[in-house]
Amino acid sequence: MKTIRRLRELSNPEALRLFAWSLLTAFLAVALLRTRRLPALLRHLARPSYVRANQKTHPEPDVRSLDRVRRYSHMIVTSLLRSRRPCLLRSLVVYRYGCKHGIPVSIHFGVRPGMDGLEGHSWVTLDGTPLGESEEGLRLYVAVYSHSAGSNGVNPHQAMAMVVGQP
Secondary structure, eight states, X not given: OHXXXXXXXXXXXXXXXXXXXXXXXXXXXXXXXXXXXXXXXXXXXXXXXXXXXXXOOOOOOOHHHHXXXXXXXXXXXXXXSOOSOHHHHHHXXXXXXXHHTTOOEEEEEEEEEETTEEEEEXXXXXXXXXXXXXHHHHTTOEEEEEEETTOOOOOHHHHHHHHXXXX
């Protein structure tokens, strides 16, 4: 039922553009994950979009567009790509969209104790509020690395020390 509703939604040209953009960005993220370290990858994704003076620009993005990109990228990553790390790819796509359009998003990578050691998760926040994630579910994770456009991120060594309980 959800899939049929989403397919109908794609009859809207703006929704179709966001879906295509999400698909291409997911493929870009997969390729970049294989060739770049995380800080360099995030700096690359955080680069703003430059538009020439005579080029037509798209309307100002809003949180609804950001949410659509989040939903579309989740569908792409889980249904089409069948990724073992859906949260990572989805977060990278949403982070790229936010940075490209000047939306103040941050991406976070966290860990929690699991059955076989540490379990990882990534998520995106807008002004400190998680997008498409419950704060209750994220409470179990300790953020070990965070990055905002224009920042260098949290020092991973300091973050790991917090995880293992060292000062």
